[in-house]
Amino acid sequence: MPMSSSSQVMLVPENSKNSLAVNMTITNGYLRYNDSIDPVLSNLNMVMPARQWTCILGRSGCGKTSMLRYLAGLLDQQVTWSGALSISANNRELPDLSNQIAYMAQQDLLLPWLSVLDNVTLSSKFGAKTSKAGKDKALTLLAKVGLADNAHHFPQQLSGGMRQRAALARTLMQDKPVVLMDEPFSALDAVTRYRLQDLACELLKNKTVVLITHEPQEAIRLADQIYIMQGNPAAAERLQVPSTATPRPFDAECAQLQQQIMTCLAQEYGTEHE
Numbered sequence: 001m002p003m004s005s006s007s008q009v010m011l012v013p014e015n016s017k018n019s020l021a022v023n024m025t026i027t028n029g030y031l032r033y034n035d036s037i038d039p040v041l042s043n044l045n046m047v048m049p050a051r052q053w054t055c056i057l058g059r060s061g062c063g064k065t066s067m068l069r070y071l072a073g074l075l076d077q078q079v080t081w082s083g084a085l086s087i088s089a090n091n092r093e094l095p096d097l098s099n100q101i102a103y104m105a106q107q108d109l110l111l112p113w114l115s116v117l118d119n120v121t122l123s124s125k126f127g128a129k130t131s132k133a134g135k136d137k138a139l140t141l142l143a144k145v146g147l148a149d150n151a152h153h154f155p156q157q158l159s160g161g162m163r164q165r166a167a168l169a170r171t172l173m174q175d176k177p178v179v180l181m182d183e184p185f186s187a188l189d190a191v192t193r194y195r196l197q198d199l200a201c202e203l204l205k206n207k208t209v210v211l212i213t214h215e216p217q218e219a220i221r222l223a224d225q226i227y228i229m230q231g232n233p234a235a236a237e238r239l240q241v242p243s244t245a246t247p248r249p250f251d252a253e254c255a256q257l258q259q260q261i262m263t264c265l266a267q268e269y270g271t272e273h274e
């Protein structure tokens, strides 16, 4: 089923009801799981500006998901944290990010007893009956991610990549000012990934987006800024990205950045794989 390129329903970010511009800053972040002796993160400094995509790379197990889950408020009972997480929106400090986040986890977290359509509309209706406009928007998003024919299927009837697309549609449906995504395109074939990167870039233009990826080219294509998480415990190093608009065509400057990313990532492995 081809992905839809036209639609009767407006999905553009200008239509968004939730236009809070949220800035997040982590200063001297330290995180240790309560059942571990060693910290996962230490001396972590990151700035995640409003209306920008911050992409995070780092070797498997270095603490990227832990950082994202901490931001999402999902680790409060399990970890010891110190350092500052400051959040501001429209020039006012916010105590936390409650009700401001759409979180797309590595596992799709689709509810197996609900249809794909109901999974997509669930997060936006909070138990209320979905409006006709809400249902139309969900159906349009499902068409955009290539699942128009699967709206009434159940998650277990979908392939891994299809489930990931359904989870992406659900995230795009939520219209939250902060969008946290953990490897959202990892299960997709190259062309689908490329198209859905474009779609997410268009629809999340005005959001504060934090995206974890293992693909340097994906980060280079989408990022307004890139952090590499390194060390044990991990800290974050910021890399300069080209000033061109995203989604960014791959040019010589991007190739140089890719080389720089690979060099940073390879340092983490030392000589153990040589």
Ligand SMILES: Nc1ncnc2c1ncn2[C@@H]1O[C@H](COP(=O)(O)OP(=O)(O)OP(=O)(O)O)[C@@H](O)[C@H]1O
Residues within 6 Å of the ligand: 033, 035, 036, 040, 058, 059, 060, 061, 062, 063, 064, 065, 066, 067, 078
């Ligand atoms: N609930 C937990 N309790 C204790 N340790 C944990 C817990 N969850 C994760 N860890 C540990 O924290 C470290 C970082 O894990 P995390 O999932 O954040 O890494 P990651 O960089 O996202 O990895 P990947 O790229 O493979 O997804 C790992 O050593 C992991 O074993």
